[in-house]
Amino acid sequence: MTKDNHPLLSVRNLKTYFFQDEGTVKAVDGASFDVFPGKTLGIVGESGCGKSVTAQSILRIVDAPGKIVEGTITLTRANGNQVELTQLQPDSQEMRDIRGAEIGLVFQEPMTSFSPVHTVGDQITEAIQLHMNVTKLEARKRGIEALRSVGIPKPERRIDEYAFELSGGLRQRAMIAVALSCSPRLLIADEPTTALDVTTQAQILDLLRTLQQQNQMAIMLITHNLGVVAEMCDDVVVMYLGRVVEQGTVDDIFHSSKHPYTKALLSSIPSIEMESRVKLPTITGSIPHPYARPAGCPFYPRCERFMEGVCDKQEPTLLAVSDKQKVSCFLYQK
């Protein structure tokens, strides 16, 4: 959080586009943010705003026809060297060393994130053997440990089971175990709890926090649950249509949010004080068609404070409004 602290990962003006016959989907369109060691960065935004694609871009595993067209992703490696991930070949040795070993990814869909015809153990020990130079037996031991550490009961049995034999919660834990098995310095957790019931959700978040404190790991937590953000994160990035519209500390975002979109998002979460059975305010309109983004500020068609002739003509840029808070809105520019 502190500026003098060196960021572990620094993303600047990242643009990832999908080039399709029907048109180009600008899934990420100029995102910038930093992740600091030992801290948790929350990334929030509506479905389809490019959160997962951002995560995939960092790991360089964006599916064809997606391509990083612009921007930099700078990672400080364990040995202190800085590498520019966008300059590496996706299948290069260095990139593969980073994947899994330095950056772990917990994928959005726990149901299908494991191969249906390989055991969980097969997939865990594979990662361990690949990155840690240990024997098969040792890898299996560590795999069992990893499963135990995420709170899976009877890990020595579970390791030989298939993912479809595990419950949703266990599967998500196993997914986290795989991501953590090589003690990465950055964990990207893409909606790690969406598929789970509230109790399990809380357990998994607790688990992430504990593991973070143990290893000084940085976490990039992708979610659309603002409650989770309030509970877990130090910093928050709000994305809309592939762009960062506002970023700052949790306090900034929750108590003095600036961007109309952030405000609308916040007003749509229920709170205990609220009268029950009152219809929650929703953001009017829906996300524009991915091929046809509006010119100007991407949010203006739905914005309550739309200024004719300004918002639909020029694009706002992300500018600091205070020490740590930045916002991309004409209301705060000039």
Next chain:
Amino acid sequence: MSEKTLPQDSVKTTVAEEKIAVATQWQLMWWRFRKHKLAMIGVVVLILFYLVVACVDFLAYADPNESDAQRGLIAPQTIEWFDNGEFKPYVHPLKGTRDPKTFKRVYVPDMDTKLPIVFFGPGFSYKFLGLIETDRHLFSVEGADAYKTLFLFGTDVQGRDIWSRLIYGTQTSLTIGLVSVALSLLLGVTLGGMSGYYGGVFDTFIQRIIEILRSIPTIPLWMGLTAALPNDWNVTQVYFAITIIISLIGWTELARVVRGRFLSLRQDDFVMAAELLGCSKARIIFRHMVPSFVSHIIAATTLAIPAMIISETSLSFLGLGLRPPAISWGVLLQDAQNVQALAISPWLLIPVLPVIVAVLAFNFTGDGLRDAADPYG
């Protein structure tokens, strides 16, 4: 994904979007289909094929069944396209003699005489499209009978003109494909549709039948059934018997597709909405379900035709399908069964080409239709 791509209520939409939004289902499909180049080629080829089917008598210049031992196994004739630098196709008449040593018939062109080929010239008379009496043919020969002098694709052992036979064979084979597929479609849509719409025991029963039919080798079955057709049946009777036998075994794939569409439609929200709004079942079926899967059925039907054509061709080739004097691609290929004969007269293999081209064209078109009907399937 889907709710992201539907721009129903975004405040402003672009022109392009509006165009997509107002386009009907059929227009959208046509746009997608048009992009499929091979499919477009396929359609053009099929149109040409069915033009041939419609105009057989115009395209043929000889009676396909008139044999003449004096003209046996003539090789395809060389056509001279230019006469003194002028476009004026002609052929040299052939004179058949017997090789004194091998006693085989050989044909020598008489280089001194030129027989000009005339387009739209007179020949045997027929009714064009079954209506208009005429004697015009695509090809005829000036100053001679075309069937005695013109041998575009050569002749078979009995001296029958292969070009003309091929034209008539095309008519038979391509219509047999259509008729059998129509019968299959009837069976497939009825059984598959009921299976998919009502589900339950009936569905299970039909599914088992389909599974069973698909796990039995079909050709031996077909052979067994066709061999039992009485010998004294005439060409038309055999023709219909064959179509029925082919379609009796070939409906399963169509039924599978129809059932699948019914199942997925049954789950679709709009049917549910219609049901909630109190539409009757029949109305649901005809107003909502039929248009949305007609496209799939058309695609599946197009893809089923080649199998029908190949079945007929195979059976006739074995001598168990259509029998002479009926002419079909399979009947024509019977002449090519003997390797020695083939080595001497390779033009007997010519009927292989239209089979391959027609099957390709149906496959390309069907693939394009399927992609157009369901871009995500």
Next chain:
Amino acid sequence: MIAYMVRRILLALLTIWMITILSFIIIQLPPGDFVDTYANTMSAGGTGITQAEKDALREQYGINQPMYVQYLKWMGLIMQGNFGMAIEWGRPVLDVIGDRLMLTIVISLAAIVFTWALALPIGIYSAVKRYSFLDYLFTFVGFIGLAIPGFMLALIVMYVGFSYFGSNIGGLFSADYAEAPWSMEKVWDLIQHLPVPAIVLGVSGTAQMIRIMRSNLLDELRKPYVMTARARGLAESRVIMKYPVRVALNPFISTIGYLLPYVVSGSIIVSMVLSLPTVGPLLLKSLVAQDMFLAGTIVLLLGVLTVIGTLISDLLLMWVDPRIRLGRQ
């Protein structure tokens, strides 16, 4: 898993039962009482049979009794291994069929091996390198392969072999071994003759299998587990071969249920052209001669063997796929 197995075996039995009915229909189809046909052909061949023998036959097959009785009697005889007499040969049907059934299966299996050996790598390549030049090429060649019926390909191959290499490339044995008893040399001779029929029979199946493998693999490549495997740091080739290919392999192999009948079917007619000593030419001959016991038995045995082959492969596949083995679905 047990439930799946039971279901699968029941279905196979049901299918076999259907096949017996169809074969029975084929035997019954030609007009007239087949005992008479039989007697006439036999006496034409010089080995006449007496009225008593005729009556015995009538009794044995329940002629003049209701259809279902005839069917049951026929089934009963088959269960005892009595498939009747082949009229033209005057010998028991099984005798006449002899090795031919086995050779049909051998050729069909060889064609399937060829099909897989070619379709698998090409399918994988086409899916991974989608829209590459070679993908387009394979797709196009596949389309053509699909459009050529086996017997036409056989005709073309025969013609080319005969007129350019001057040899008849049909047959399954060299002249020396055709009538010889089985020996290692004869087997070796057979293996040397297998490639041509296997390829001719396999081509259109290969084209279909390539398309199936390609689209299966394309489906799998999109699944999240592939991305998670990449995220673990595996090399791309390893990711693809270990995960999506392995998963796509199951439905690919299970297409044998549809490939086997298809190839067996094709072998009948291809055998005619390549003059292979399979049941194909025999079936045609028997049908033309209206020797219905022989024809019906061939249809029956071919069908049953195909069903059994499919059943075995399904059960094996079930064992390989943990999703089925552990009782999901």
